Amino acid sequence: MVARGLKAELWTIGCKALLLTYVSVMAYLAPQAVPAWYTTLLLLYICFNLSAYLLQESGLKPLFPALSALFIGIVAYGGYPLFALLLPMNLYELASSFLRNKWPIFLAMLVPLPFLPPDHMALYGFIATFCFLYNAMLADYAGKLAASRDAGEAMRADVHRLTKSLSExxxxxxxxxxxxxxxxxxxxxxxxxxxxxxxxxxxxxxxxxxxxxxxxxxxxxxxxxxxxxxxxxxxxxxxxxxxxxxKPLTEQLGVGRMRLFIDEFAASHPVQASLTYDGDLDRITPLHWKIIQQNVTEALTNAMKYARASAVSVHIQVLNGYIKATVTDNGVGSPKVIKGLGLIGMEERTAAVNGTVVVDGSRGFTVTTLMPYAT
Amino acid sequence: MNMWRIAIKEWATLRDVKMIIMMLATPVLLILIMGTAFTNSFNGSATVGEIRVLYEAPDGEGALAEAWGRFIRDAEAGGVRFERGSGAEDGKLGVQNKAYTGYVEVTEAGLRYYGNNRSGIEDGIVQGLLAAFADRYKLAAEAAKDPSGPQIPAWPGGAGADYVQETAIDAPMQPRAIDYYAIAMTTLIVMYIALSAGLFIEDERKRNTAVRLLAAPISKMDIFAGKILGMLLANTASIIAVVLISKYMFGANWGDNLWMVFLVLTTQIAFALSLGIGVSYMLKSSAAGAVTMTIIQLVALFGGSYHRIADDGTWFSEVARYSPLRWTNDGLVHLIYSDSYATASIAMLINIGFSVLLLAVAVAALRRREGL
Amino acid sequence: MNVLQINQLTKKFGDFVAVDRLSLTIKEGEIFGLLGANGAGKSTVINMVASLLRVTGGEIELLGKNIAKHTKFAKSNIGIVPQELAIYEDMTACENVKFFAGLYGLRGKELRSRAEEALAFTGLSDKRDSYPRSFSGGMKRRLNIACAIAHRPKLIIMDEPTVGIDPQSRNYILNSVKKLNEMGSTIIYTSHYMEEVEELCTRIAIIDHGKIIAEGTKAQLKAIITNQKDIGIELRSAEGLQAEKLKRIAGVNTVMLEGNVLSIGSDAEVNNLSSILQELMASGMEIRSMAANEPNLETVFLTLTGRSLRD
CATH class of the missing domain: 1.10.287 (Helix Hairpins)
Structure with missing residues (x-):
């Protein structure tokens, strides 16, 4: 994160330095003599802009671009319109911390245009557009880079975790x-x-x-x-x-294996686990058992990973026409459940038998697998 | 067609009597209050009548004495009283005490005038009068010296109030306080339309009628355009009412070309509406109100809503150049007082230009948005 | 004919999936109930059907036409009664109805007669020129309905139309819903009030977390829990009771007598209450009180989701 900020920042600083050089060279090439304190103004500008980078992480981030823009505005208004050419970069920084959309930012960068002397307008317009494109491109690529880096990071972690659990x-x-x-x-x-x-x-x-x-x-x-x-x-x-x-009975196979699994789970994790069931378990076919088994496994793993739960319970119920398997934990839950890969896998498995999986996070997590069966 | 239905509905929802009274009473009261409170900072006719000036002049015959006497009489007819003082010290004291506007010593060598700079306008009038007198006198004296030259009557017949007219009162007609604030407050109130315009969608959403409008087989653009049209019509009507009230109740001067005035005001209403709508679409609803308010305040401050801005080259007057409100105010003043359409048409162009720009932004946002 | 066919409908708000590959078919003449807790996705589904929200995935067909392609057709054939009151307080009742009906293309004489019709239907004719701010909650609700039906939509969507009103107005509204249905409109009805859904709806879908978890008639849904109903009858005296005869009645499975209280277990789907009573009368029994314990939809919901509807 920091590394990325730094990289993009260097590019911005480069652009600013280029503009600054241009402004100072043009000022010294101009026919009128340059007063000594013009240099002071340039130095002040540098101060403002460097401080902005020092304060990067705090909430005051927009302050320095704002100060700098104000300062440039005053100086430009006070007789050095050339200074205004430094404005677009600061305006972009300022605007981009308030506006997410690109085009309003561009408009904001063009705001000073009408206030400039006519002979500077074209140059300002050009530089503003250039800076906008430059910064927009920079932001775009920096964003993409970060996103792909995060994605890569997450994938690597996933691969590591999966390999480990696979070998185990x-x-x-x-x-x-x-x-x-x-x-x-x-x-x-x-x-x-x-x-x-x-x-x-x-x-x-x-x-x-x-x-x-x-x-x-x-x-x-x-x-x-x-x-x-x-x-x-x-x-x-x-x-x-x-x-x-x-050759064991299907019922024994299902519940027995489930109980075994739950017991093992409780033994290998710091959590209490219980299994309850009611209804006519004979109705559950081996295919259903397989889905229940996989979904319960996934739900328990998730409960361990995200819920910070101290107890989980699995309830299997055979209703009239429906088989319901619920995994409930007493953890933190979440008001809005975001679908992850695990949940999507569960849904796909269950959809194969026209069933649904519902995840509720209002009081701990509850993962319900509902499957219809022919009566 | 659907657009008109919604526009007409906008009218109907404005039928609330309290609302209408508020919309009319606020600007009318503002005009009255500002117009009376700031009377003194405008060179209104009421103050001219009270100008009193002390003078010291040579007695007897002499061309100067005669001319001066005539001048005093003429000036008196124009409302400026000249009183003979008793010595320079007394005169200056009188001026310092503010009992008199000025003290003038008339000698063959010239006029020496001590003004009271605390009563600026009166002082200016007197100075102008005296300068005119001096010029005339010099001219007359020259003519007397050189009889061969063109015959210029020393004091043209029926010169009567000439001094006064030439120097002060017959200058291009200037608005009185009530006139100025009738314009300034009306245009200020127009800017405030931006605030309610910013809420124009919020309003439908709050009443949940946005759901109904969106569920009906009409396009979002119909709703959008209809609402704007309705607000434009309703606000134009109320602003016209304000203009008429101030014209006939307070006698504010709105000039002879009322239609043009209304046209300029309509473009400004369009600008204010688009400002409110544009900002409300660019920013989140919570921030939009504050931003709109800030813009209105800045535009009003630099647009001369609170006090008249002279074009005197200070930074303030320079910044004022960029306030669209300033253009509208100036356009109206020029329209009313010098029948000149130039500034007014620039004002209209600026207003319409900004409206188009801001509405384009709003429409672009609306197209991408889900719902209104 | 299918009035509404929803196929794999999905709606995402950012990462959050509000409606999750939901499929649904509503036939002509049905009063279809959507049952679910707050935030289950009922309103999101309804809003997508009414073209108020864009669809993230899947499709919706109204009267056989895809609403994304035939939006105007779909909008013209739907009347929506929003959950919140959506009327202009500063227009009269009649003006409100006329304005909204006008948006559906009704004009002139037809507009006037349809508006009057809608007002008469909701019992607001005598209030036609009054402003809604003087109305009671129930009258506002009725006006809310009138605004949605003046254009005679094929499908009427009612999203909690009875929230916060007096019992009398509620009955009026429930009767209007039935009448609208008899007059040929298909209706989608959502409510928190289980009794309303049970009374009105011919078919019901239970929605939870953006998915339909069960769907069917009242009886079908109730049968998920049990296909038994318990009938408890308290007799003045059980003397001379012939339990064998009762057992022979269709659907009756068990007959138990404890003191003077008779408990009969029966198939829930068989309507045998009157036969049981007849049998008891015939054998001279005097009935003090009786109660039939059927599972209600609330229990069904609780059983399937583990949460109560009004959580």
Missing amino acids: NNEYIRQSEYTFKLEERSRLSQEIHDKIGHSMTGALIQMEAAKRLMASDPDKSSELLQNAIRISKDGIESIRLVLKDM
């Missing part, structure tokens, strides 16, 4: 995947051992016995075989049951 997430995913695999493996082996293992062993023993009795007692043997067949059938059935047990 990857690490986390790898670890959990491994843990889940181990857990699943041990559960599977236990289950297989408990149920299928027993039946298989039973069937095997029966079949061994049947083989031995085949010649001596065919009746007994066939009975044993029948037994083995039944045990095997049970085993197949129990395999089916085990497999079915292992």
